[in-house]
Amino acid sequence: MCKAPGRVWKRLCTLVWLIITPFAMTGCYDRQELEQQAFVSVLGVDKAPDGLIDCTFRIALPVNPTGGGGGKGAEPLAGKEPVTIRAHSINEAMVLASGSIERNVTFSHLSLILFGDDLAKQGILKYVQPLIRYREFRRTVPFAVAKTSAKDCIAQFAPMLDTSSARVNDNISVMSNRSGIVPVCRLHEFATAIENPHQDVVAPLYDINKYVTKQAELSDQSTVSYQAGQVERTGGNPVDWMGAAVFRGDKVVDYLTGDDTILLRLLEGGLNNAKLDFTSGDKSDDIGLALHKEHAPRFSVTLSNPLQIGVHVPVDADVVNIASGKDYSGDAERHELEQMLDKKFNAQIETLLHRLLVDDQADVIPVSRYIRGQFSTYQQFDAYPWMQKLKDAKISVTTDLHIRRFGVQDLPLRRNA
Structure with missing residues (x-):
């Protein structure tokens, strides 16, 4: 008889706890509305003077899938142009971007990281390490090397079919597994190679095609080039993705052509x-x-x-x-x-x-x-x-x-x- 009130009190406390707990777990203080985000789909990183880097952001523009919404005048004035910011690090570039981009810059939907040639030959480990630590970056994000500069490749990039800058990079990865002319390399594969002894990686190679941009005329030579930027063609995307950048540690030491990459991928057993x-x-x-x-x-x-x-x-x-x-x-x-x-x-x-x-x-x-x-x-x-x-x-x-x-x-x- 004496224990009955104690049991009732415990049950009452449990009931109150069950009622109050859900309300304590549904706070919205850190909510992030889609309308308040600027999703970076492509990030370019180039070497700049005095140890600085140039970070180029290609920001995805929201598209109404039903085709509705405002007319041409409703489009952002500068949204289709990439933004390049000079800073000490990628994180600092994100902070500086907040002073000119009216939404919160986020990398949660990043589909490609492109390193310029000069920076890749110097070493990219100091720039990749923060990306792997930062929770906003997925380790499955692919990265590549631009034979010229990442800034120029991103500015010249004009897909033939896809309207989404995020989707086009996913399609390139799928296509590369079928053709073999470029590899696929993701952040976690680079991190694994750095952490394991006697192991290196190759990354896709991008370059601006000099024939499409009219910097050169089609030649009369009987040879065919499988090198990014040197493929003789007219029309289409001004940027080629073909061949691979060979890393020793975190530095690029060589470039392979597209036909070399096909043989390499056969040797890897992944093609x-x-x-x-x-x-x-x-x-x-x-x-x-x-x-x-x-x-x-x-x-x-x-x-x-x-x-x-x-x-x-x-x-x-x-x-x-x-x-x-x-x-x-x-x-x-x-x-x-x-x-x-x-x-x-x-x-x-x-x-x-x-x-x-x-x-x-x-x-x-x-x-x-x-x-x-x-x-x-x-x-x-x-x-x-x-x-x-x-x-x-x-x-x-x-x-x-x-x-x-x-x-x-x-x-x-x-x-x-």
């Missing part, structure tokens, strides 16, 4: 399909292939002196084009074509690996992951002088190319007599 042309001085020898990944490449590394690196690359291919018109549909002729293409593949991949591992001292695949099992502890693996050993490494490549079919027509076209 399922791609198209590649093998050309030579004799145009009748040109052959176009549609590549299909059969299995991931196999690496074998012997920790000898000198270092021995062996690579086996299995590839399935469909023949798209044979400039000579020769019939390779027979078993003997098909085997002859496969052997010829294997030699071309071997030579190109071996040259690329030697350039990256020996000349650039950059392990972007990375090959070093295949030697982890040869050390009993992580500390031993970390202490191994991998980059030093790469200087005189012996690299051998073996491709196993299998031609699946010759398109939908086995035999070449012939005119009847």
Whole structure:
């Protein structure tokens, strides 16, 4: 009888707590209304004098999906132009932007970070670290390198199809996984490479096309360029994205062309399909292939002196084009074509690996992951002088190319007599 009032009191306190708690958890003091935000979709970072940086903001303009709303006069006067602010850091640039942009600048919907060439060669770690710490930045945001300046690339960028500056960068990432001419590199991949020993990354390469901007006329040369900014074309977006910037640590040390990047992505094992042309001085020898990944490449590394690196690359291919018109549909002729293409593949991949591992001292695949099992502890693996050993490494490549079919027509076209 004496305990009954105590139980009633506890139940009453619990009931009051349940009623009051929801009201205490629904405060709106830190609310952020969409109408009060300026969403930066692309961020450009360039080197400036005296240790400063130029931060370029491409701000997304809200679009009514129903097509309603005001007319042309309702559009912001300066909203379509990128804003460039000189500051000591990206964070300071955000603060300074508050003095000229009438909404709160936010990076929560950032779709691309573009570093200028000068800054990328100097090192980007001091600028990436705050981005990774700051909760407003997602570690999944892609980043790239502009061969000229990020500011100029952002100002010249004019998509052909997409009206959303945020969506166009997502589409480029999706397209790159299909074509292979550019890699995809995100902040967390760069951070992982920095934190792990013997590992580097490649980032997409952007540049302004000199032919589209009329800085040069189409040439009469018989060669075709796969280098960003050098692709001979007229019309379309003035900016090319093709090839890759090779990082050693946090500094860019080399640039790859688009066809080199296709081979690199095959070596990484992340490219399922791609198209590649093998050309030579004799145009009748040109052959176009549609590549299909059969299995991931196999690496074998012997920790000898000198270092021995062996690579086996299995590839399935469909023949798209044979400039000579020769019939390779027979078993003997098909085997002859496969052997010829294997030699071309071997030579190109071996040259690329030697350039990256020996000349650039950059392990972007990375090959070093295949030697982890040869050390009993992580500390031993970390202490191994991998980059030093790469200087005189012996690299051998073996491709196993299998031609699946010759398109939908086995035999070449012939005119009847």
